[in-house]
Amino acid sequence: MSKPLAIVTGGGRGIGRGIVIELSRTHHVIATYRGNREAAQSLADEVGCEITQSDISSAEDRAALIDLARERSPHLDLLVNNAGIAPRERADILDAREEIFDEVLGTNLKGPYFLTQMAARWMKDSGRGRIAFVTSISSFTASVNRGEYCISKAGLSMAVALFASRLAEHGVKVFEIQPGIIRTDMIAKVEQIYEEKIANGLLPQRRMGEAVDVAKAVRAVADGLLDYSTGQVLHVDGGFHLRSL
Numbered sequence: 001m002s003k004p005l006a007i008v009t010g011g012g013r014g015i016g017r018g019i020v021i022e023l024s025r026t027h028h029v030i031a032t033y034r035g036n037r038e039a040a041q042s043l044a045d046e047v048g049c050e051i052t053q054s055d056i057s058s059a060e061d062r063a064a065l066i067d068l069a070r071e072r073s074p075h076l077d078l079l080v081n082n083a084g085i086a087p088r089e090r091a092d093i094l095d096a097r098e099e100i101f102d103e104v105l106g107t108n109l110k111g112p113y114f115l116t117q118m119a120a121r122w123m124k125d126s127g128r129g130r131i132a133f134v135t136s137i138s139s140f141t142a143s144v145n146r147g148e149y150c151i152s153k154a155g156l157s158m159a160v161a162l163f164a165s166r167l168a169e170h171g172v173k174v175f176e177i178q179p180g181i182i183r184t185d186m187i188a189k190v191e192q193i194y195e196e197k198i199a200n201g202l203l204p205q206r207r208m209g210e211a212v213d214v215a216k217a218v219r220a221v222a223d224g225l226l227d228y229s230t231g232q233v234l235h236v237d238g239g240f241h242l243r244s245l
């Protein structure tokens with residue numbers, strides 16, 4: 001294979017789809033999906049990426065994904081940990097259920113943590129590679145009606161610091177891409193509320209983000225423009241993280 005190899009988890013829809021469209025210009029991309037094959041297939045038809053069904057919360061599926069990637073190339077150039085879910089029910093932390101906690105943590109934190117462990121061993125042997133984690137402003141913003149989500153993303157931010165520290169000497173760079181409010185299916189139910197908040201000044205840059213905004217940050221990582229950095233947080237949030245008085 002002449003093109004560099006990239007894996008993008010949850011690549012069929014939303015932010016992941018934007019990332020796959022961008023990366024497919026230069027990389028052979030393996031995009032994973034969980035249940036929505038139709039969306040993934042239409043993306044493959046559009047940009048020529050490879051798609052595979054793989055549930056990030058399943059150890060078996062993660063191992064099969066890495067096996068598939070190893071069949072494609074001796075090196076993994078880029079792993080983008082994008083797949084993630086919001087809790088299927090929003091509940092106050094005083095009422096929230098353990099089952100939902102396990103579901104969200106399994107997909108948003110345990111899955112990418114252990115997929116990265118496998119990818120990292122491979123990259124360490126090659127002496128190169130780049131890893132991007134898609135976290136969220138929820139890593140540092142408390143939303144008491146989706147505590148599991150916030151905890152999963154805060155944990156993922158620490159995973160970035162851990163893998164960045166561990167892999168630096170092996171030439172592997174690790175980045176945190178921290179989106180704010182991005183227009184996808186995930187926020188569809190609350191899109192109107194967010195639009196109103198943005199119009200009223202929630203974000204210094206007064207517009208909602210789009211998948212392509214996040215894809216551009218991944219492009220910078222993929223092209224090595226940030227190679228004397230690691231563990232870096234790239235805020236893609238219209239300035240949400242800024243404090244002002």
Ligand SMILES: NC(=O)c1ccc[n+]([C@@H]2O[C@H](COP(=O)([O-])OP(=O)(O)OC[C@H]3O[C@@H](n4cnc5c(N)ncnc54)[C@H](OP(=O)(O)O)[C@@H]3O)[C@@H](O)[C@H]2O)c1
Pocket residue numbers: 009010011012013014015016032033034035036037039054055056057082083084085086107134135136137178179180181182183184185186187
């Ligand atoms: N939208 C935002 O405002 C926002 C803000 C900050 C961070 N994020 C983060 O950005 C990432 C992408 O979110 P999005 O807004 O693009 O969400 P989305 O539109 O709901 O898409 C989620 C993607 O993740 C995949 N996925 C879900 N569970 C999976 C699993 N167990 N295994 C493998 N793939 C799975 C889905 O696959 P199927 O298509 O097969 O269902 C889909 O491709 C998430 O990590 C999210 O937390 C989003």
